[in-house]
Amino acid sequence: MSLTPEQQAEIDALRASPAQTLRVVSPGMEAHLYRAYPVLDHGFVRVIDYMGDDAAICQAARVSYGKGTKSVQNDEGLIRYLMRHWHSTPFEMCEIKLHVKLPVFVARQWIRHRTANVNEYSARYSILDREFYIPEPDALAAQSVINNQGRGEALSGREAERVLEYLKGDAARAYDHYEEMISDEGQQGLARELARMNLPANIYTQWYWKVDLHNLLHFLRLRADAHAQYEIRVYADEICKLVADWVPAAYSAFEDYRMGGANLSAKALECIRQMLKGAEVTQESSGMSKGEWREFRALLE
Amino acid sequence: MSLTPEQQAEIDALRASPAQTLRVVSPGMEAHLYRAYPVLDHGFVRVIDYMGDDAAICQAARVSYGKGTKSVQNDEGLIRYLMRHWHSTPFEMCEIKLHVKLPVFVARQWIRHRTANVNEYSARYSILDREFYIPEPDALAAQSVINNQGRGEALSGREAERVLEYLKGDAARAYDHYEEMISDEGQQGLARELARMNLPANIYTQWYWKVDLHNLLHFLRLRADAHAQYEIRVYADEICKLVADWVPAAYSAFEDYRMGGANLSAKALECIRQMLKGAEVTQESSGMSKGEWREFRALLE
């Protein structure tokens, strides 16, 4: 990660100036505010602001149920109930604003989550920094031979070396030419909005990303999942830690019902019922396809 | 308005317990937090939480432009620029959560603004209170004779009296029967989710409503407008005051560009150009319809 001394000084200054508020405060989150947590080689995630906590989720739920505002003792049970029954609106009552620095190809996946607010660094307006994501050796993975959309083992030897040479060399050359094209020394200088098209998808961008807790958890369920691309999963993993400190009860329920849980089809449920009765069930008798059956079996082991 | 002593005590307690935070604080908004501002005869609006301030809008805009984080002196100018050019994403970086008590027919208009989070009191689950909106004499308006969707002068005399009798009498009877139907004394008691259907649209409901500043301003533009129904406009007016204290620069730009401004068509702009050159322009020569021409003339006077 590359925070300039200037940026670090700004973070320190912000963290040194507490103010009084009448709002709900999450002590777990206050400890994280503004701090930049490194992700990948030059990226980071940091919390700029937040609204609400576990109690705010319950408070909103209790508006619906028409009972006062608080009854601290059962908050955890209520949150588990809400999560289990997909009562999502109370989770929407919490909000978080993150500052993220990330490679463009990760940003392109991330932005597909539409229910969020975004302000991204504009390469029409400003000049991008010379920072590119270059994978660590163990992240330099081969194409999976069983999954068109996945990875196999890490490359090794000469092949790994060559890939790194290409990635580094092409990025460096592309950036040199970018700089040269936009330079106005002794020439007109190409418009920034055009010059940026020469830059590869591993260049870093940054944005402010604001989202409510329900939609954030949905993002985390998909992106902290084992099937997500590694380069976005490391961001999701980092955010998971922040959320666990911000709304511990909600995060714990999320882990049980979403991250660790599974969705079973009617066919799968029927198979389980048969199996619990001691019946033999096979892929053929299950009515599932081979792929589905494989996933089902894996779940039970 | 009818806050119970219990509710008032809770508000007082919340206002008496400041906490420390590292987040951005809006002093103007802190003064309003939790307080219930009366609207109509039993309704209110109060701020439960907020995120961001004028500086947060600028900070987000500057992420896009790639320049540090702060330069306080020009914030107002930057905000005006953003508002003028419909750069709406920085305004989405502020968020507010309101607790609103309002008649059901107002709630039905309000909910049509889809980009917001809502937790409403559930009449499936809980019993509604005996509170109905009964208009003040000067709000008891006749149907407009020129506008199918508007009001004329206030009713008077016997007609006004009769309307009030009907509204009060029907509401009271409907509520008596509601109570009687759900009672389980000496009978089974009708399900709440069914009994509520007997209640008229002027009964009060309440909800938590969370929205970002951009969408809130859009709501206010439509609902604080002179063409909005009076009963929702008074809520919008009250919220305007809160926003003015929360984000003074954004609110001031909103007043100039949205509330006080107007959208002119290509035809209207061409008319103005001709008129400024001293040419005579008529409805016929303008290419506008009669209604459009009337609106256009009214704008210039």
Place this chain on the structure above:
Amino acid sequence: MSLTPEQQAEIDALRASPAQTLRVVSPGMEAHLYRAYPVLDHGFVRVIDYMGDDAAICQAARVSYGKGTKSVQNDEGLIRYLMRHWHSTPFEMCEIKLHVKLPVFVARQWIRHRTANVNEYSARYSILDREFYIPEPDALAAQSVINNQGRGEALSGREAERVLEYLKGDAARAYDHYEEMISDEGQQGLARELARMNLPANIYTQWYWKVDLHNLLHFLRLRADAHAQYEIRVYADEICKLVADWVPAAYSAFEDYRMGGANLSAKALECIRQMLKGAEVTQESSGMSKGEWREFRALLE
């Protein structure tokens, strides 16, 4: 249901005038177009327009996978795969527009589904018809004694009679007064936007509702569910039949994975793994709450 002869004639005329199109056509849906299917005592659902079919879902999925456009034989398998893995974007590529007539208290639940387009009959502008939902005897249910948000058995005898008297009598009186208040005979006449507040929540309204297939299926999952209120469930059930004819493969996958399926928590999965190994599992050892354990056991029976 109450279609006027005029409305029926219009439907007949629309159905008698086929046109040529180059678009994808769903024969199953064409058979339903414009026809009004009765729901409750005065309501209906009818399809006004639609876009796409099962093949269109696959076509969109194949854009992502980068392979031509068609390979008809495997469409069903692909659709099951998409549904199983929550790849929701291809389902968003189909769209439907419905005309629905429904009681206001049902409309209030329905509108909470935000990702849809709506044009509702305006009682500010126009006069509502004298049509109220009055439950059939077997839908006149008592409050559940185990579920705050549910129904028990049907009321009977004198209690049922009294409820019907109240519902009918109050609705009739409220509507009489509504008519009297807005009348301009011998008086000014109250504004429609005010007079409507006297009408109870079982009066009928109508709207055009347009939604994509993904969001429609989400709506159906919640509203065709056994826990949904009966009065919205009958609409959802009717729409299910339409969807089954429109996109048979998608609907079949939806039935298997969503309607008939279940979401299991990490704890529940672990219990099943233990049980399949022959271990005894109890509520205490499961780590679940009593309510959760009850739901879990019910699922396995």
Place this chain on the structure above:
Amino acid sequence: MSLTPEQQAEIDALRASPAQTLRVVSPGMEAHLYRAYPVLDHGFVRVIDYMGDDAAICQAARVSYGKGTKSVQNDEGLIRYLMRHWHSTPFEMCEIKLHVKLPVFVARQWIRHRTANVNEYSARYSILDREFYIPEPDALAAQSVINNQGRGEALSGREAERVLEYLKGDAARAYDHYEEMISDEGQQGLARELARMNLPANIYTQWYWKVDLHNLLHFLRLRADAHAQYEIRVYADEICKLVADWVPAAYSAFEDYRMGGANLSAKALECIRQMLKGAEVTQESSGMSKGEWREFRALLE
């Protein structure tokens, strides 16, 4: 543009197979269905499906106003009224699905319009084609000296040549290396999801993009505007032509009220009122900033 003979044959086949439908048909749009209209050097826009027409907009509006379904003569006036008064919901009742091939840096701007459905070609799953956007000489513009976010004149001479050399050479090399890295001949082959990061932002991608007419017009207002980047504006311009044939009345109202119109602030309106009375108004007396005054003056000329 590069349609393969296979793709062209498919388009021809689709256009040769009309079917019967009872749905509303827009003859103007039928003529465009499936045809690929070239944009930039390798891109295109084509309509895959649509729902609704001008009459469907009016039909939805009339549901709100409670009057039958049709009265063809006044449709144009009604549409102008709806557009003028920002009654946007009836325009949401039309929908369009486009297939677009576009450079990645254009796709990144486009996707910021969140209220739409998208299925994009997946470079995790499939291999991207060797196609890059290389600007025509007159689009090879210098950075604007007055606008940080704009273009000046076209580059010329040796500078233009060098820019083209860089863009072409870097793209070719990056793609050669991409191919080499993913190759599994004599090596493991890098995962596609990683190899794609070496490709520059002018490589082409493609997607299905589905959006309602209201949100499409919003997109066009921003992207067919003179301030939009040329490379997205040419797509917007092409879509404008399609919309003009699809919903001629709505498009004509859009041109008058949105594209050719302007938003005036309260201050600007007051200036115009003064000027029409013959008063002298200056930047100082207007209360506007210099930039704002310049924009205001330009509007009146």
